[in-house]
Amino acid sequence: MTTSRQRCNRPDCGRGTIDEQGFCDRCDRLPLPQGGTGPEPPARTGASAGVAQVRPDPWYGLGLVDPVQAPEALQVPDVPSEPVAEQHRFCPNPVCGQPVGRGHDGEPGRISGFCPQCGTGFDFAQPGGFTIADRYEVRRTLGSGAYGAAYLAHDRNLATDVVLKALHKSVAKTALHERDILVELRHDSIVRILGYEEEGPHLVLEYVPGEPLAARPGDRLETLLAHGVRVLQALDYLHARGLLHCDVKPLNIIRFREENPAGALDRVRLIDFGAVRSQTKDTGPVVAFTRAYAPPESDPEHLRPTPGFDLYGLGMTLREVCRSYGTDRSAPGVDSLHLLLERATHPEPWRRFGSARQFAEQLSGVVRQVVAAPPTCRQVTRLSALFGPAPEPLHGG
Known part of the structure; x- marks a missing residue:
């Protein structure tokens, strides 16, 4: 039985301790099993490894985006009806x-x-x-x-x-x-x-009355990126339970109007779990997927899927949803968004993001760059993921 003094051994966390129920008090996940018999993934070296340590709250980009009022009525797609079964x-x-x-x-x-x-x-x-x-x-x-x-x-x-x-x-x-x-x-x-x-x-x-995730007239870039962070929260929840969605695409992310006391808000929800699979119980290659949003069929992810399969799908989804915002790479955050999506969908699997939290850490950083520019001009101070505050005798005043 684990104790509260045991340190979380997940590479993308590593900062929390294991509580009495066996979960990390920082990332809310079980520690990785010790002495597993499965092959180890290739080691990440150099710049390709991204941040060495993910912040306890990699979703901070959501706090930088103003709540967006949803339109009065979302257009529900009109699908041609087939005959009654x-x-x-x-x-x-x-x-x-x-x-x-x-x-x-x-x-x-x-x-x-x-x-x-x-x-x-x-x-x-x-x-x-x-x-x-x-x-x-x-x-x-x-x-x-x-x-x-x-x-x-x-x-x-x-x-x-x-x-x-x-x-x-x-x-x-x-x-x-x-x-x-x-x-x-x-x-x-x-x-x-x-x-x-x-x-x-x-x-x-x-029933979620909305429409597949897409850019609407008047949408700001940070609003769409915030939806990406919300989907990453859902994927992190799934992956922590050993599950893979395996069909992340705009059609399976519904954008809808959520009523609450503060007003109707713009939200998203992940749907269609027909292709879901367990990382431990389901064996064999991925069968149900959408080719345009999945890794190439020659990719190792098809034979032995990992969370990277879903993260690749979200990378392709954001590439499609944000396509009209990427024409001017000199605009704040746009170049960083290009680099982020290139990594998320890199041809080499080991160069992609290793977890939803790592993806969200970088996506939140892009949101930070976008909102720092006019008209929002929002600035935020975040503690470094690598360095803590300097002791009083050492800092330079």
Whole structure:
């Protein structure tokens, strides 16, 4: 059993002590296992190692950005709706209610037609008007993919809108895996799970009415970078629990309006954990990923993924989101942002960031440069991560 005198042995921390519950009092994580049998990562040397020690609060860039009032209404993407899944096609006549529009002999079922039992017409070209598990009234499609679709539905029991993530039966194990992961997560920047229905199966998730992370007219650069820091907080939370998201991209980061007593604020939340995996339990190469935001397929991260897989995805995401702000490298902080993103997405894995906290330390530094210029002209004094204050007899006054 660890004691409070044991020093945290994580390279990106190293400053805290282990408390009675076995967690570091600075980084809130378990210490690294001693005497592991796995191969050691290549040593980082020279300038490529970045900061030698991450500050206890690498998220300080958030404190430099003024709270941004969210617009009155965010534009929810209008996704073309696919036909209602066959397993949800029933006669609209409440007296009948027999299954209709089902396929047979390898042929898909009819999307529109007439019930063979009572003759009532049906049209399932657009989702809506049907209920799942006698509780969720489906309103429209939010998105769809190879594994299934996501519906916006109204939960009768909770009297609120939710997201029903319907997965094909062929990937039912994926739904159970995602359910088991999400039910353990509690973080302000991670989507919350509300329930699970075996019918489908369906995951019931909170509905975040917003839009994928992108630059909007009038956005300041520091606002977008602050969203990057918030995503890094969520990734640090995941990685500390041995989990990898494996599909970080703008489409999976929802920017939304959060109501609170201080006013409606601009916030982000990480969604879609269909590709999530455990660093200890899941073996084999990464299967589900988005090529444009993942390391090259020849990269070692695909065979044995680490937190670097997610950090690479966020680097590509910030590159895309901040693209219009990087044309003038003489602008405050822009050149530093270029260097930061080059490191985050470097072709050599060992030259990239080793942890979300290390990435956030540098990203917060870029925010500091940006806000130091007009019109904010905000200056802040931070203690050095390498040197403490000099003793009284030695400092130069």
